[in-house]
Amino acid sequence: MPVYTDQLGRTVDLPATPRSIVSLVPSITELLYTLQLDEQVTGITKFCIHPQSWFRQKTRVGGTKNIKANVIQELQPDLIIANKEENVKAQIDELAQQYPVWISDVNNLADALDMIEQIGTITGKRANALHLVSQITSAFTKLQTTNYKPQTGYLIWRNPYMTIGNDTFIHDMLARCGFKNLFGNSTRYPAIDTWQLSQCDLLLLSSEPFPFQQKHIDELQPHLPNTKIVLVDGEMFSWYGSRLLHAPAYFTSLLQSIDVTLG
Template sequence: MPVYTDQLGRWVDVPAEPRRIVSLVPSITELLYTLQLDDQVTGITKFCVHPESWFRQKTRVGGTKNIKPEIIHELQPDLIIANKEENVKEQVDELTKKYPVYITDVNNLDDALEMIEQIGLITGRQNNAGHLLSQINTAFTTLQITNNQQRTGYLIWRNPYMTIGRDTFIHDMLSRCGLQNIFGNTTRYPAIDTWQLKQCDLLLLSSEPFPFSQKHIDELQPLLPHTRIMLVDGEMFSWYGSRLLNAPAYFNSLLGSIS
């Protein structure tokens, strides 16, 4: 059985051709679909909403933070794909005692490209992954980077407001767009107060994990009269699988609207 090193540096024994794959990561579930692993993927989480056909048809094994091991045991996977940030360490550790678990750790575009290459290798879809990587790299060459370095805040949660630090995938996407994360001196996902947002030229409210909407713009705008506040598609900023194909075009459209 081939031995691979995952993105945490762990050795993982995986069958040469895994036939019963469980994905615990929504963006990687979409990646597995793009790599044409429909027959091999047997379990996904309740947040794996893309593709819609898989969301309707595949067995759901709980949420990313609340895995139901009894369902996974019924599926008897020969490969589980997890993520350091999106899944709970203790739950993943329990699964590693029974199954091959490949753990990803994606904090920037380079990590994402490495992950796609590795997933293609361990699932026997090297050619598909290589083609996808070529397309993503080409797409990012079309990114029209803004030169005005707008001071930008990005909110992912409300009550309390939470933002993103320098060691996150979203920060890397903002930087590639030429936007300056005003909370780039922090790490991970700090809680903040409204007054800290007053230094923003631009404030982006994400569609996930908290579903910000127009009413939240209306709520914040009187407190931030000099800040432009916009709703953005959180999947484009935080999904690091095959959705990266469409991210640069989305960013170009966004940047065009704020220039």
């Protein structure tokens, strides 16, 4: 069997063409669909909501952090795709004792493009993957950043408020939009207080993992009178599979609306 190296540097023995793939990563599930692996993908998580047809039809193997090993056993996968950040290490280590597990580690656009190419290779869809990488690269090359570089906060959670540091994929997306991450001196996902947000010119409230809504803008605005607060599509900032095809157009629209307000 071919031997591949995943994004953690682990060697993984895989069949030349996997016939039963379980994806434990929502954004990668969507990627597998784009790569035309409908018949090969047998299991997904309950958070793999794209595409809707797969969400309705594919076997669900639990959540990203609460995997049901007994369901996976029934599927007898010859490839499991996981992610260093989104899945629980102990659960993945246990699965890796029984099945080939390829682990992704994506912290920026370059990592994402590398991941797409590698997954295309290990699933027999390399040509499709390379075409997708070319399309995404072209779209991001054409993305024009705002002339105004607002001090920006990006919230992913409430109670406590949590933001993103400089070693996250979201941070890289913010930078590509021309936003300056106010919490860029931090790493991963630090908890912060409302008073720290007062330094933001712009505060982005994500739709996931916490589903921020207008009522949360109304809650924060009195404490942040000089800050523009905007709801944003978290999938566009944090999904690092084929969703990246659509991210630059979304960012362009967002930048245009913010330029009107802040420029």
